[in-house]
Amino acid sequence: MQVTQVRTTGFHDGSTDHIFKTTHTALPALKPGEVKICTDWISIDPAMRGWTTNKPSYMPPVQPGEIMRCFGVAEVLESQSKHFAQGDWVTGFMGVQDYGVVSQNGLRKVDLNLAEAKDYLAGLGMTGFTGYFGMTDIGQPQAGETVVVSAASGAVGSIAAQVAKLAGARVIGIAGGPEKCAYLLDTLKLDGVIDYKNDHMPSALKRECPKGIDVYFDNVGGATLDAVLACINYQGRIVVCGAVSQYADFANVSGPANFMTVVTHSLKIQGFTMKDYMHRVPEAFSYLLKAKQTGDIIFREHIVAGLENFQSALEMIFTGKNHGKLLLKVEK
Amino acid sequence: MQVTQVRTTGFHDGSTDHIFKTTHTALPALKPGEVKICTDWISIDPAMRGWTTNKPSYMPPVQPGEIMRCFGVAEVLESQSKHFAQGDWVTGFMGVQDYGVVSQNGLRKVDLNLAEAKDYLAGLGMTGFTGYFGMTDIGQPQAGETVVVSAASGAVGSIAAQVAKLAGARVIGIAGGPEKCAYLLDTLKLDGVIDYKNDHMPSALKRECPKGIDVYFDNVGGATLDAVLACINYQGRIVVCGAVSQYADFANVSGPANFMTVVTHSLKIQGFTMKDYMHRVPEAFSYLLKAKQTGDIIFREHIVAGLENFQSALEMIFTGKNHGKLLLKVEK
Numbered sequence: 001m002q003v004t005q006v007r008t009t010g011f012h013d014g015s016t017d018h019i020f021k022t023t024h025t026a027l028p029a030l031k032p033g034e035v036k037i038c039t040d041w042i043s044i045d046p047a048m049r050g051w052t053t054n055k056p057s058y059m060p061p062v063q064p065g066e067i068m069r070c071f072g073v074a075e076v077l078e079s080q081s082k083h084f085a086q087g088d089w090v091t092g093f094m095g096v097q098d099y100g101v102v103s104q105n106g107l108r109k110v111d112l113n114l115a116e117a118k119d120y121l122a123g124l125g126m127t128g129f130t131g132y133f134g135m136t137d138i139g140q141p142q143a144g145e146t147v148v149v150s151a152a153s154g155a156v157g158s159i160a161a162q163v164a165k166l167a168g169a170r171v172i173g174i175a176g177g178p179e180k181c182a183y184l185l186d187t188l189k190l191d192g193v194i195d196y197k198n199d200h201m202p203s204a205l206k207r208e209c210p211k212g213i214d215v216y217f218d219n220v221g222g223a224t225l226d227a228v229l230a231c232i233n234y235q236g237r238i239v240v241c242g243a244v245s246q247y248a249d250f251a252n253v254s255g256p257a258n259f260m261t262v263v264t265h266s267l268k269i270q271g272f273t274m275k276d277y278m279h280r281v282p283e284a285f286s287y288l289l290k291a292k293q294t295g296d297i298i299f300r301e302h303i304v305a306g307l308e309n310f311q312s313a314l315e316m317i318f319t320g321k322n323h324g325k326l327l328l329k330v331e332k
Numbered sequence: 333m334q335v336t337q338v339r340t341t342g343f344h345d346g347s348t349d350h351i352f353k354t355t356h357t358a359l360p361a362l363k364p365g366e367v368k369i370c371t372d373w374i375s376i377d378p379a380m381r382g383w384t385t386n387k388p389s390y391m392p393p394v395q396p397g398e399i400m401r402c403f404g405v406a407e408v409l410e411s412q413s414k415h416f417a418q419g420d421w422v423t424g425f426m427g428v429q430d431y432g433v434v435s436q437n438g439l440r441k442v443d444l445n446l447a448e449a450k451d452y453l454a455g456l457g458m459t460g461f462t463g464y465f466g467m468t469d470i471g472q473p474q475a476g477e478t479v480v481v482s483a484a485s486g487a488v489g490s491i492a493a494q495v496a497k498l499a500g501a502r503v504i505g506i507a508g509g510p511e512k513c514a515y516l517l518d519t520l521k522l523d524g525v526i527d528y529k530n531d532h533m534p535s536a537l538k539r540e541c542p543k544g545i546d547v548y549f550d551n552v553g554g555a556t557l558d559a560v561l562a563c564i565n566y567q568g569r570i571v572v573c574g575a576v577s578q579y580a581d582f583a584n585v586s587g588p589a590n591f592m593t594v595v596t597h598s599l600k601i602q603g604f605t606m607k608d609y610m611h612r613v614p615e616a617f618s619y620l621l622k623a624k625q626t627g628d629i630i631f632r633e634h635i636v637a638g639l640e641n642f643q644s645a646l647e648m649i650f651t652g653k654n655h656g657k658l659l660l661k662v663e664k
Contacts, residue, residue, distance in 0.1 A: 057596055221591055235608065240594045255587020255594075259553055262572045262587075262603035264389055269601040271594035276567065 005067045006096035011054040030080045037074035043121040044326040067095035073117045091120045122325040123299030129284040131159025133277045138239045138270045139215040143168030151219035153180040155325035160217045162297045172208045201227045240271040300324030337399045338428035343386040362412045369406035374660040375453040399427035405449045423452045454657040455631030461616040463491025465609045470571045470602045471547040475500030483551035485512040487657035492549045494629045504540045533559045572603040632656030
């Protein structure tokens, strides 16, 4: 059986994303502990740029020539694992390919009676969990507090913003352009928005946050973080979100200009990735499933079809052209 | 009754500490809610420079001509407060003066049967509490972890280092000069020392912390913080201590050069002052009193006598000439 894979041809070096090629090979034989899967959905994530950069991070880089790593949802076609059977649906680390043989490690079963397959990569997957844990566990918004979320119309930011709303906070979203800002106000019902492409950040923050800022969900660092710190309240919390830390040039992001605000305002600045919270996934899943069912949290996906569009989809995420969680539908 | 006071003549502007004069005036009459006290000990703290700088901070600045603010221990001579009686000993905010009339607010009783008066300004006072809460609550050192404390021979740092030792951590102290380093090794029994005046910080950290750094109790920021971040472990914690944030030129302290370490290593950077922990003082007091009685924590004080030496004592703290908690004994 010939299958189609997207492989890397080298490391991402900050200048180009043209490091992918499509190959067609036969699947290897199943070994004990492995399953043969048919991939249905692939999550397109900023972290993918990190995985293809040749430096140590929370996961080893994908070596040139290897099948590109992804987080996906797939059906089990054949199993040499005692944890999974033919016909099970699973999510976890797999490859950018239509069919594959993967290790049972890092896979978990999903229940298509509870939600659609793609939900497990979006609001009910790593993206949703990241927004939930970052806001709930680190941000800890209290009723009446002011919360600012950057990249608020994005996959993680939109969940984080809605989790803060549900906690009773006043939530201000930062996004680029009138369409995204309108979505935050009209659909997600945030309390205020800042269009970073058209607003002057320091004065916009003062306008939208007259009582100061208690929690900042930081997706971008840099000048926006400095502007937030100028409005931060006593015991403010800065959630530094790992989901977008792999953006180009992130190695050159320096810390806040006035570091002593950390002391004078008793601030907490905390970074995280989902690696820190894997043991608490069921908690996030229950919360988000309920919020989805009651309509308290809205998930938005942006769907691109076809493995051949993998590279252009990945580019899209770094130019902000997607609206909502970016997913690749695998066609067969 | 004529009493002696140290008053400010202006604001500290970063160039000089010569902003104090001694005056002699009569005490005002006692009003309801006030007590007349005889000051016994005065705590000399880095925060004093902040209190005399004309910018908003966690406390309002001392206005020119006012009696200099201090934290002290005193005996109540006369009381118009229902909380305190003649003969009680109290600690809290008072003035740099031999006798004074002060508000009951911000005072609390101390028990001279448990410890000496001066202890309540040192290991059993704000200094001890600051080291205890910063290390215990924010640093949260675990047995076997590596903890680095800057200004480790100082008043707060020496408590923080010993608290980490008691938690079972491997503790490395940073101090300036051979005498202080010998004290850390020989008396406080730390596991390693770095002499920042004679060692190359990045290589010294690698030498003393072969397993990386889990907790850093930061008294200084700047290049040392950058060097620590280059050795920090996953889920490391940076405790940014408020006690020394008022050092000269602190407004120009910038954040860590590579801010994204916060995300890649899931770091927590948290600032604090004792204001955050006033409601938990009894917890710290019990811990430190027991540790003092069992000999598990050693307190060291550096005593200067006489109100006339207030200014030179304050200068001492910024040049690192004191060994241990700096206290002024009020002579009458």
